[in-house]
Amino acid sequence: MTIVDQLNRTIQIKYVPKRIVSLVPSQTELLYDLGLESSIVGITKFCVHPQHFISNINVVGGTKQVHFNKIKALEPDIILCNKEENTQEMIEALEKIAPVHISDIYSIEDCLKLISMYGTLFSVESQAKELIAIIKIEQQKFQDFIIEQPKLNTVYFIWKDPWMVAANHTFINSLMTEAKFENHFQNLERYPEIDLDKDMDEQVEVIMLSTEPFPFKEEHIKILKRKFPKVKVLLVDGELFSWYGSRLAKSFEYFKTLRSEFLK
Structure with missing residues (x-):
């Protein structure tokens, strides 16, 4: 074969x-x-x-x-x-x-x-076809939900010291786009380091702190909220943004919950 x-x-x-x-x-x-x-x-x-x-x-x-x-x-x-x-x-x-x-x-x-x-x-x-069908159904249900919702200018952090983000040409970025979390750093490639003082601006509406590979916690939310008081900051499940395969079937419902949280 x-x-x-x-x-x-x-x-x-x-x-x-x-x-x-x-x-x-x-x-x-x-x-x-x-x-x-x-x-x-x-x-x-x-x-x-x-x-x-x-x-x-x-x-x-x-x-x-x-x-x-x-x-x-x-x-x-x-x-x-x-x-x-x-x-x-x-x-x-x-x-x-x-x-x-x-x-x-x-x-x-x-x-x-x-x-x-x-x-x-x-x-x-047959199992593969069934799983693909499930993912496509969940994707379509989410797109029906999100069609009238606005894009949110978003920064997705994957690491601290140095601060690193998910940028263009990553699976994370593709899922952010799918969920209308417009990547603030989509003009950069892969996983660049950024300067919190120089590279963040007033366009940023949402900051996501991923649970992996760096284990961001509530203390890091507090740090960024003090620095960017007008921006919504939330811990997000890194597996549902970066694990492709069968876990993708669970991502769309999670994105729906996230968007509801950010739009409060």
Whole structure:
């Protein structure tokens, strides 16, 4: 079987993979929701959904550093990676162990294509089609809800010291656009550092502090509210803005709740 991943790399596989190592948390959750739990033999320490995985499945490291000897010992049929979350050096080493499938996600459409790819790759086409249908239904329901609502000029922080935001060419930015949270830094690329004193201005209406990768808390809301008293500041669930795959089905209802909160 010949498979082409999202980097247009061709992968040759003799049979449907039965032993999977997943090095991307959102993709691990996706595998579970496609009914592939029994095929997952290795995960990262950040693969926290579903919760019982951490105690039941071999943890082989993180997303940037892994124990190659542990992965090799698991005798995987395939290893699942992501261009952004895993390093090139890591992928090159993993290719010596087993075929590597790499995702590359910047939009909802990319996410749906990955689900379809997994449906074919792991012979779970019907489950993949059902999940895609659910996501599209939730997306349309949200668009019907939001159609008359205004755009909100928004800053989405992912890190502190230095302060870093999600900008253009990110999956987060695509979901912000979907939810009419207009990205104040959409003229910048990826995850730039910003200066709170120089780069923020009176156009900003909303500040989002993500729960990951930096664990923003209430104390950080207070800091920014003192600095920008006219701006609404709220903690947001980073997983629902950045985890593609099956979690996307839950994002749209969450965005509806968020918008209602910001428009009070």
